[in-house]
Amino acid sequence: MAFTGSDSKSGKMSVGNSETGLAVVVGAGPVGCLAALALAKEGWKVALYEGRSAQRSVNLAISSRGLAAIYAVDPPLMERIIHDAIPMKGRMLHTTDGKTESQLYDRNGQCINSIDRGLLNEFLLQEAVDFPTIDVYFRHKLVTANFDARTLTFFSEEKNQNVDICFDLCMGTDGSYSNVRRQMMRVTRMDYQQEYIPHEYVELKIPAGTDETGQPSFLLDPNHLHIWPRHSFMLIALPNKDKTFTATLFAPTCVLEPIDTTDKAAAWFSEYFPDALRLIGEKKLLNDFEKNPRGSLISIKAMPYHYKDRCIILGDAAHSMVPFYGQGLNCGLEDVRVLINIMRSEGAIHPRKRATGEDVDEPLERAFKRYSETRHEDLVAIRDLAMNNYVEMRHSVTTPSYIFRKTVDNLFAALTAPYVPFSSLAPRLAREDGGFPIYAAKGWLALYTMVTFRPDISYATAKKKVERQSTIITGLGFVSAGVVGITVCLAGVRMILGLRK
Numbered sequence: 231m232a233f234t235g236s237d238s239k240s241g242k243m244s245v246g247n248s249e250t251g252l253a254v255v256v257g258a259g260p261v262g263c264l265a266a267l268a269l270a271k272e273g274w275k276v277a278l279y280e281g282r283s284a285q286r287s288v289n290l291a292i293s294s295r296g297l298a299a300i301y302a303v304d305p306p307l308m309e310r311i312i313h314d315a316i317p318m319k320g321r322m323l324h325t326t327d328g329k330t331e332s333q334l335y336d337r338n339g340q341c342i343n344s345i346d347r348g349l350l351n352e353f354l355l356q357e358a359v360d361f362p363t364i365d366v367y368f369r370h371k372l373v374t375a376n377f378d379a380r381t382l383t384f385f386s387e388e389k390n391q392n393v394d395i396c397f398d399l400c401m402g403t404d405g406s407y408s409n410v411r412r413q414m415m416r417v418t419r420m421d422y423q424q425e426y427i428p429h430e431y432v433e434l435k436i437p438a439g440t441d442e443t444g445q446p447s448f449l450l451d452p453n454h455l456h457i458w459p460r461h462s463f464m465l466i467a468l469p470n471k472d473k474t475f476t477a478t479l480f481a482p483t484c485v486l487e488p489i490d491t492t493d494k495a496a497a498w499f500s501e502y503f504p505d506a507l508r509l510i511g512e513k514k515l516l517n518d519f520e521k522n523p524r525g526s527l528i529s530i531k532a533m534p535y536h537y538k539d540r541c542i543i544l545g546d547a548a549h550s551m552v553p554f555y556g557q558g559l560n561c562g563l564e565d566v567r568v569l570i571n572i573m574r575s576e577g578a579i580h581p582r583k584r585a586t587g588e589d590v591d592e593p594l595e596r597a598f599k600r601y602s603e604t605r606h607e608d609l610v611a612i613r614d615l616a617m618n619n620y621v622e623m624r625h626s627v628t629t630p631s632y633i634f635r636k637t638v639d640n641l642f643a644a645l646t647a648p649y650v651p652f653s654s655l656a657p658r659l660a661r662e663d664g665g666f667p668i669y670a671a672k673g674w675l676a677l678y679t680m681v682t683f684r685p686d687i688s689y690a691t692a693k694k695k696v697e698r699q700s701t702i703i704t705g706l707g708f709v710s711a712g713v714v715g716i717t718v719c720l721a722g723v724r725m726i727l728g729l730r731k
């Protein structure tokens with residue numbers, strides 16, 4: 231289901247300040263849909279506004295954090311999503327001479343999951359559309375907001391005019407170029423930083439093959455995320471249910487720009503990605519490379535995320551990050567779980583009618599403030615980790631020091647860290663105050679495991695813990711070098727003394 235049809239599920243226009251309190255969610259991407267569902271299940275009347283009529287269908291990796299957040303709101307929905315996803319147990323590295331090497335993500339075999347983003351959005355949106363106290367309005371674009379008067383102005387494409395909506399609570403889930411965020415900046419002292427990295431991306435498609443029986447089949451192992459690391463750039467591919475792969479080339483603009491003719495492109499791909507060129511087919515690859523849009527990559531930092539008791543931004547609107555950890559959406563979905571848990575613990579979750587003359591809902595304001603203050607370091611941590619993972623994926627994975635570190639991490643983890651399965655984490659996280667931690671981050675844990683498979687460990691805790699572990703490894707390195715040095719010296723002294731005798 232795309233965002234088509236009438237402007238609204240019900241055809242009626244929302245009016246705010248009803249007995250139940252109206253929450254207006256701006257942007258029906260995955261984060262907006264989950265936020266709408268979470269609020270509605272807590273008793274809010276929700277109006278979900280979406281500017282567009284369709285979402286682009288590309289695939290993405292959903293992992294434990296995103297799944298735990300969906301589970302917290304709607305466990306059966308999470309099951310349906312997993313059912314339609316393809317598990318990927320590790321990276322499959324492709325060298326220029328056509329060799330492949332599998333590197334597992336987790337020593338306990340945990341997987342990340344490839345799913346069509348359009349399908350994921352569709353699942354979440356359908357739940358929202360079907361929910362009795364959620365009204366969904368398509369082709370309504372937020373134009374401006376007056377937070378003090380508690381009104382939002384949308385441009386309705388169907389009416390071809392602006393409509394004003396009153397609200398009690400506004401959630402901005404309108405993506406990287408958020409207008410809610412821009413409107414909030416007019417009334418609050420928001421620190422804001424955005425950074426474009428000098429790399430861009432272009433999507434390509436690896437077609438399905440055919441098996442002996444004539445049925446479509448995967449041309450590469452579907453249970454891996456494939457990467458072609460080439461140091462300053464890389465190609466990746468994630469599997470789709472129709473047996474194709476969506477491949478994405480990430481490279482600096484200064485590398486891509488000079489490749490401006492078909493001949494140059496053919497030569498470049500056959501030098502760096504000969505096997506991918508063969509799989510995609512030269513004609514198709516060169517055509518897609520030339521015609522497909524080039525996406526830019528942006529990283530956004532903001533603080534605070536809220537204004538008083540009435541507006542808060544979540545998802546990419548609050549923290550767009552480069553996609554290299556596959557955590558952008560997972561983190562956005564986790565925002566919803568963390569915020570709802572904080573709202574619960576502050577007694578702010580249930581919509582209440584403010585008394586006459588009372589302007590501010592104090593528990594709600596307290597909850598938003600606590601969210602801004604406590605969530606910030608996690609969002610900064612994952613933003614930085616995402617940036618670092620690009621270097622790991624395109625370069626470090628091929629180096630002996632990376633393999634050595636992975637081996638040490640696995641060895642120490644096997645000796646010290648208990649395995650905490652997702653099935654025991656998800657139900658408890660759904661109830662936890664603020665979301666972290668349930669189990670202390672016990673024992674030695676690899677960074678990837680913490681970030682991807684341990685939603686009970688916050689991003690900031692994971693980053694700090696791994697920094698401590700790195701210091702220990704460096705210390706052990708010095709001690710070992712010292713022991714080897716002393717042993718060699720002693721052996722030398724003994725030899726000299728022996729010679730003198």
Ligand SMILES: Cc1cc2nc3c(=O)[nH]c(=O)nc-3n(C[C@H](O)[C@H](O)[C@H](O)COP(=O)(O)OP(=O)(O)OC[C@H]3O[C@@H](n4cnc5c(N)ncnc54)[C@H](O)[C@@H]3O)c2cc1C
Nearest residue numbers: 257259261281290291372404405545546556557558559560
């Ligand atoms: C190449 C690439 C690969 C990625 N891979 C992964 C991955 O593997 N795993 C992962 O977790 N994340 C991944 N991400 C990140 C992920 O796509 C985003 O984090 C996610 O889509 C953010 O969801 P959102 O709901 O916050 O925002 P969006 O998905 O951007 O949704 C925002 C919605 O708001 C609507 N909107 C915008 N402005 C207005 C307005 N003024 N009025 C009304 N509506 C409005 C938009 O139309 C849109 O529907 C990737 C990103 C990229 C670029």
Ligand SMILES: NC(=O)C1=CN([C@@H]2O[C@H](COP(=O)(O)OP(=O)(O)OC[C@H]3O[C@@H](n4cnc5c(N)ncnc54)[C@H](OP(=O)(O)O)[C@@H]3O)[C@@H](O)[C@H]2O)C=CC1
Nearest residue numbers: 281282286405406407525526527528529546550551552553
């Ligand atoms: N961190 C990153 O580097 C990136 C993150 N993403 C995230 O993934 C989400 C979905 O991706 P995708 O569907 O490809 O997103 P799109 O780039 O197609 O756009 C998503 C939304 O952002 C708006 N938008 C896009 N570019 C601009 C711009 N330059 N100025 C103002 N508004 C803009 C679009 O408005 P309209 O509908 O009017 O075109 C739309 O509402 C994005 O919204 C973003 O949150 C996407 C790309 C890179």
Ligand SMILES: Nc1ccccc1C(=O)C[C@H](N)C(=O)O
Nearest residue numbers: 290291321455466553554555556
């Ligand atoms: N989905 C992505 C999109 C773009 C770039 C990377 C990813 C990843 O998921 C990377 C994965 N987490 C990895 O570390 O191998």
